[in-house]
Amino acid sequence: MAEAVAPFRGETRSLVGSVRTGGILTLTLDNPPANALSIAMMEALKAALDAARDEAAVRVIVLAHEGKVFSAGHDLKEMTAHRKDPDRGRSFFAETMALCASLMQTIVRHPKPVIAAVDGVATAAGCQLVASCDLAVATGNARFATPGVNIGLFCSTPMVALSRNVPRKQAMEMLLTGEMIDADTALSYGLVNRVVAPDALNRGVMNLAEAVASKSPLTLKIGKEAFYRQAEMGLAEAYEYTARVMVENMMARDAEEGIGAFIDKRKPQWRGE
Helix, strand or coil, rough: CCCCCCCCCCHHHHHHHEECCCEEEEECCCCCCCCECCHHHHHHHHHHHHHCCCCCCCCCEEEECCCCCCEECCCEEEEEEHHHCCCCCHHHHHHHHHHHHHHHHHHCCCCCCCCEEEECCEHHHHHHHHHHCCEEEECCCCCECCCHHHHCCCCHHHHHHHHHHCCCCHHHHHHHHHCCEHHHHHHHHHHCEEEECCHHHHHHHHHHHHHHHHHHHHHHHHHHHHHHHHHHCHHHHHHHHHHHHHHHHHHCHHHHHHHHHHHHCCCCCCCCC
């Protein structure tokens, strides 16, 4: 049963919808047509993610969108307006990029898995947002691009998430040409996990989310953190680190329960500890 989450305060309330169905929290970018990542939008989304961090009822987060555009990236009109500032916008540009970096890292460092549900265009920082999520499901309507090069603004910050999800040659092609790729190409690149029919998106995302949500929340938290940390290490350091993680994980009650349930051929009862 879906449960509406308490509204955000202030003007950002309408920018991000929030509904929980069982252990799955769906956050919806709700500022069409572009769902631009303005300061207000990024603050609203980060606040919603932060609020879900310690909410035990939330096992998985889905990031969805209203309209035909997942997100067109930063609000260029908002940024351009600040060129009239005494510093020609430098301070505002720095604030925007710092907030964006914080938002993307909030997703990566979040203890709950985050799944992007994409049924439209995701460009620039919008593509970065998809790449920052742990998993992504797209429809045939989805398109992806890092088109900053077309307007004289290389997608340097989107490049961080893109290059950590897509092979180097494919990432460079997207960055250097700015050309749009379709959902099947994004699937072949590894930018998304699955491509489904538009009318099957909700069910496809929920099936994936439910499969993840059925696991031990503690194990998911441990595993997600370890995945991203080891990816930044050299081979020997990564093995040393993950060996320590495995030992600590083995000491958890949920690991004891899960292994016992496997041996006893019964369904495990997770306690999150």
